[in-house]
Amino acid sequence: MELYEAYGSLVYSLALRVVQNPGLAxxxxxxxxxxxxxxxxxxxxxxxxxxxxxxxxxxxxxxxRLRKEQRHTPARSEQLDxxxxxxxxxxLFDDPHWYDGQLLARLLSQMPAEQRHLIELxxxxxxxxxxxxxxxxxxLGTVKTRLRMGLQKLRQLWEENR
Amino acid sequence: xxxxxxxxxxxxDNQDQNHNPSNHSLSYEDVVExxxxxxxxxxxxxxxxxxxxxxxxxxxxxERLAQLEATTAQLAYAAPxxxxxxxxxxxxxxxxxxxxxxxxxxxLNLPAVFPPRRKIAASPSVVVPPTAPPRKPxxxxxxxxxxxxxxxxxxxxxxxxxxRMIQLRGLANxxxxxxxxxxxxLTTLQAQNSQxxxxxxxxxxxxxxxxxxxxxxxxxxxxxxxxxxxIELKGTDAAPTANGVFYVANHAGVLMVHDxxxxxxNQTYQFWLxxxxxxxxxxxxxxxxxxxxxxxxVNIPDQNGNFAxxxxxxxxxxxxxxxxxxxxLIS
Numbered sequence: 001m002e003l004y005e006a007y008g009s010l011v012y013s014l015a016l017r018v019v020q021n022p023g024l025a026x027x028x029x030x031x032x033x034x035x036x037x038x039x040x041x042x043x044x045x046x047x048x049x050x051x052x053x054x055x056x057x058x059x060x061x062x063x064x065r066l067r068k069e070q071r072h073t074p075a076r077s078e079q080l081d082x083x084x085x086x087x088x089x090x091x092l093f094d095d096p097h098w099y100d101g102q103l104l105a106r107l108l109s110q111m112p113a114e115q116r117h118l119i120e121l122x123x124x125x126x127x128x129x130x131x132x133x134x135x136x137x138x139x140l141g142t143v144k145t146r147l148r149m150g151l152q153k154l155r156q157l158w159e160e161n162r
Numbered sequence: 163x164x165x166x167x168x169x170x171x172x173x174x175d176n177q178d179q180n181h182n183p184s185n186h187s188l189s190y191e192d193v194v195e196x197x198x199x200x201x202x203x204x205x206x207x208x209x210x211x212x213x214x215x216x217x218x219x220x221x222x223x224x225e226r227l228a229q230l231e232a233t234t235a236q237l238a239y240a241a242p243x244x245x246x247x248x249x250x251x252x253x254x255x256x257x258x259x260x261x262x263x264x265x266x267x268x269x270l271n272l273p274a275v276f277p278p279r280r281k282i283a284a285s286p287s288v289v290v291p292p293t294a295p296p297r298k299p300x301x302x303x304x305x306x307x308x309x310x311x312x313x314x315x316x317x318x319x320x321x322x323x324x325x326r327m328i329q330l331r332g333l334a335n336x337x338x339x340x341x342x343x344x345x346x347x348l349t350t351l352q353a354q355n356s357q358x359x360x361x362x363x364x365x366x367x368x369x370x371x372x373x374x375x376x377x378x379x380x381x382x383x384x385x386x387x388x389x390x391x392x393i394e395l396k397g398t399d400a401a402p403t404a405n406g407v408f409y410v411a412n413h414a415g416v417l418m419v420h421d422x423x424x425x426x427x428n429q430t431y432q433f434w435l436x437x438x439x440x441x442x443x444x445x446x447x448x449x450x451x452x453x454x455x456x457x458x459x460v461n462i463p464d465q466n467g468n469f470a471x472x473x474x475x476x477x478x479x480x481x482x483x484x485x486x487x488x489x490x491l492i493s
Binding site for chain 1: 199237240339
């Protein structure tokens with residue numbers, strides 16, 4: 001339960017960001033910690049920090065849950081922004097990575113909407129480029145180009161501001 | 163602004179949008195362009211495998227991949243911070259307890275092994291006279307076995323609970339180790355930073371000293387340029403090979419000495435203006451370097467302008483009001 005107390009909010013925040021539904025996010029959060037309870041040895045320190053591993057499995061689980069629930073409809077930027085605005089920016093987590101993440105969130109908001117939207121859909125909702133092209137009615141090449149340029153821009157901003 | 167076209171960009175009206183790079187051999191440039199999409203996990207599964215396979219065979223791409231992954235990894239932390247509702251913990255604890263019970267079906271699911279006693283009593287194949295005395299031995303046997311099995315089940319659940327706790331403790335220990343390692347790295351970096359700070363301060367001090375010396379040298383050069391008098395100094399028996407020159411310009415002078423041995427820290431060379439009558443006047447302390455050379459800028463007030471000689475003596479550190487040690491140079 002110490003892990004839950006330390007990382008529960010972090011996991012829940014990412015899960016909610018992905019599934020966009022508090023009930024589902026709570027279930028995903030429970031699933032994650034139940035898995036850790038059942039298989040505490042799944043995390044291998046050689047593969048990186050515990051936090052990063054925890055968030056990686058959270059994202060995967062949340063995207064899987066999103067697909068199972070067949071709620072794979074693109075959240076509009078306004079909805080994503082609304083979550084950001086209503087959540088506040090109080091530092092809930094005693095983790096320097098969290099502050100980096102919040103910086104990245106601000107940098108992401110400075111990017112062109114067309115690039116930011118695609119990155120958010122790909123990372124937080126697990127869209128493949130084909131799905132993005134089909135859903136947004138864009139040429140596949142355009143999707144790839146926007147993702148590539150968007151991530152490169154984000155990386156450039158990150159390097160300039162960190 | 164027109165967007166750059168990749169090798170997989172296609173005109174939606176004229177070309178196949180379902181182009182799949184795994185169906186073709188990937189070039190290095192193809193993979194470089196696909197890397198951002200790859201790290202976002204936005205390629206199709208077969209494309210992910212193809213790119214992953216290509217990267218594993220090209221070490222040069224691994225660094226590019228790591229840089230992009232470092233950025234995308236932060237996206238996970240970029241989710242808006244939200245407090246976790248309190249009931250989630252309660253539900254999680256219930257699921258943990260249910261998980262513990264579910265892992266002991268053989269021990270706790272008694273009906274699967276022994277039918278309920280009520281069914282045995284109701285079975286038509288078993289005839290029990292209404293007046294027959296209770297079958298105490300059989301009742302006792304079931305009761306004992308049931309209690310034993312429940313006990314075994316509880317013990318097994320407890321064992322599993324303890325085992326899980328030990329595993330979680332191990333995980334906590336690993337995290338603690340990682341934290342300690344990070345703190346150690348931080349301490350090391352702080353120590354290095356402190357060392358660099360000290361070095362920087364030393365270098366700044368050296369730079370300041372050099373600037374001071376440069377300013378003094380410039381003053382000396384100005385004095386030399388306008389010198390109206392040059393007085394030679396010769397070594398005495400205390401320093402027979404030493405020599406020096408004192409340039410005088412108006413109310414300033416520059417003394418330059420050669421072949422004087424450096425002195426211990428508790429001693430110094432002191433310069434004197436010696437009038438025709440009266441006691442020598444102290445005119446400054448001069449530091450001689452390892453190269454046995456030294457220079458001194460001397461202010462010459464009006465009342466000291468009419469000196470007949472100049473000299474240099476060895477004095478205690480800090481100098482003396484009047485010469486006390488050996489004279490090493492005299493004009």
